[in-house]
Amino acid sequence: MREEKENISDIITKIHQTPHMIVLGVTGGGTEVIGDMLRCGGGSATLLEAIIPYGRKALADLLGKEPIRHTSTETAKDMAMAAYRRALYLYPESSSIRNDEIIGIGVTCKLTKANEERRDRSHVIHFAFQTCKRTGTASLLLKGGLKRQEEEKIASRFIIHKIASICISEYEKNINVRFKCPEIRDIVENEAYAPDNVPLLLVDTLERINSEKNGMPMKTDLGINNRSPCIIFSGSFNPCHRKHIEMAKIAAKMYGMPVSFEISLANVDKPPIDYISLKQRTDSILKYHDESFMGNIFITNSPLFADKATLFPDCVFLIGTDTLNRLFSKMYYRQGEDAKSLMAHFKEHNTRFLVFRRKDTHIHIEPELANAGYKLSDICDIVPLSSYTDDGTSSTSIREREQDTII
Numbered sequence: 251m252r253e254e255k256e257n258i259s260d261i262i263t264k265i266h267q268t269p270h271m272i273v274l275g276v277t278g279g280g281t282e283v284i285g286d287m288l289r290c291g292g293g294s295a296t297l298l299e300a301i302i303p304y305g306r307k308a309l310a311d312l313l314g315k316e317p318i319r320h321t322s323t324e325t326a327k328d329m330a331m332a333a334y335r336r337a338l339y340l341y342p343e344s345s346s347i348r349n350d351e352i353i354g355i356g357v358t359c360k361l362t363k364a365n366e367e368r369r370d371r372s373h374v375i376h377f378a379f380q381t382c383k384r385t386g387t388a389s390l391l392l393k394g395g396l397k398r399q400e401e402e403k404i405a406s407r408f409i410i411h412k413i414a415s416i417c418i419s420e421y422e423k424n425i426n427v428r429f430k431c432p433e434i435r436d437i438v439e440n441e442a443y444a445p446d447n448v449p450l451l452l453v454d455t456l457e458r459i460n461s462e463k464n465g466m467p468m469k470t471d472l473g474i475n476n477r478s479p480c481i482i483f484s485g486s487f488n489p490c491h492r493k494h495i496e497m498a499k500i501a502a503k504m505y506g507m508p509v510s511f512e513i514s515l516a517n518v519d520k521p522p523i524d525y526i527s528l529k530q531r532t533d534s535i536l537k538y539h540d541e542s543f544m545g546n547i548f549i550t551n552s553p554l555f556a557d558k559a560t561l562f563p564d565c566v567f568l569i570g571t572d573t574l575n576r577l578f579s580k581m582y583y584r585q586g587e588d589a590k591s592l593m594a595h596f597k598e599h600n601t602r603f604l605v606f607r608r609k610d611t612h613i614h615i616e617p618e619l620a621n622a623g624y625k626l627s628d629i630c631d632i633v634p635l636s637s638y639t640d641d642g643t644s645s646t647s648i649r650e651r652e653q654d655t656i657i
Contacts, residue, residue, distance in 0.1 A: 259289075266296050271337060276409075277309055278358050280406060282403065312332050321376065325356070325358050327380070327527070330380040331380050332356070333380070335522075337352050350382060355377070355379050355413065359401075361398060362401050375390040376388075377408065392404065392434060467550065469549065471549070472532065474536075474539055475508060477546075479548070480505065484512045487513060489530065493643045498511075501566070502543035511535050517553050548562075564601075569603050569605055589619050596629050613632070
């Protein structure tokens with residue numbers, strides 16, 4: 251590496267002089283940064299905790315799921331979100347809603363192996379950070395032919411420069427200017443800010459996870475169509491695709507009113523949604539904002555339909571048969587809830603479901619409800635097969651086709 255404009259120890263000292271507090275998670279390489287951050291002294295002013303989830307099980311435990319690819323921008327973002335949740339737990343007295351001083355950082359690397367490796371193996375460092383207001387990523391692709399020790403040193407310097415760009419206001423934001431290294435092939439960066447009021451939802455979501463308690467359902471909207479919603483299409487929309495739009499158009503025609511879309515930052519079995527992912531998802535819906543079927547876009551902290559019913563009383567929810575079959579599953583109950591009390595909750599809030607048949611999925615009713623005399627028709631309307639045909643299109647298949655094979 252060439253000599254950098256500023257000594258790395260001076261940069262670290264300046265980081266420690268800021269009010270920022272960090273939880274840092276690193277895997278696959280780059281762990282040298284932990285020693286570098288502490289070697290200059292004063293590290294306790296910045297570093298709340300360092301995590302090295304090196305094994306597959308350790309990483310899955312941190313994220314709350316098995317990652318699709320261990321070395322990817324998505325995994326780095328999930329690690330940053332997990333680190334941010336941990337930072338909120340370790341530093342609860344922070345005014346985390348009002349500032350960006352609490353930071354979760356995730357780094358996942360694919361570096362040179364000690365043994366022989368294939369010629370076309372890419373060597374890449376994925377960095378991500380999460381605060382209450384921002385999500386950012388930077389992926390550094392290295393040229394080949396370097397030794398492991400050289401790549402580890404580059405990874406550490408890269409991570410320190412990125413941390414400095416977050417913490418030090420006068421620091422040069424363009425890492426290609428500050429971080430000169432002839433071994434770099436490319437750097438790809440991305441950043442997104444939270445829409446208004448969404449930071450409160452994210453922090454509430456993470457604090458719920460930390461406390462393992464139910465919280466108050468909350469929502470905000472993007473202000474597209476401010477009429478009271480009566481049809482809600484809840485989903486991840488990662489991305490929104492043509493079959494989602496077809497379902498929305500059918501529902502709008504059936505009920506004679508626009509359809510509002512709802513995305514929950516919280517998930518039952520996945521990490522919360524970061525702001526880059528949220529922007530990509532809302533942008534995929536906003537393409538249709540001028541069409542007659544389009545209502546508002548709501549962001550909530552509520553993955554369960556019991557809470558959605560509280561947030562949106564007197565509404566019809568658009569769902570598929572797979573979601574319907576999970577609706578009364580025990581793993582989706584709130585504390586102290588059962589099938590009969592959940593059904594009563596839906597009836598109390600005048601909640602109905604418009605069900606679109608999913609390919610190769612059969613509709614069934616929980617025995618507990620059937621034995622109590624309930625029928626799905628009590629709260630559900632089924633779209634006839636003649637009106638909608640599922641062709642197997644899914645957000646997952648679209649993401650797999652569009653996935654960048656290098657970064």
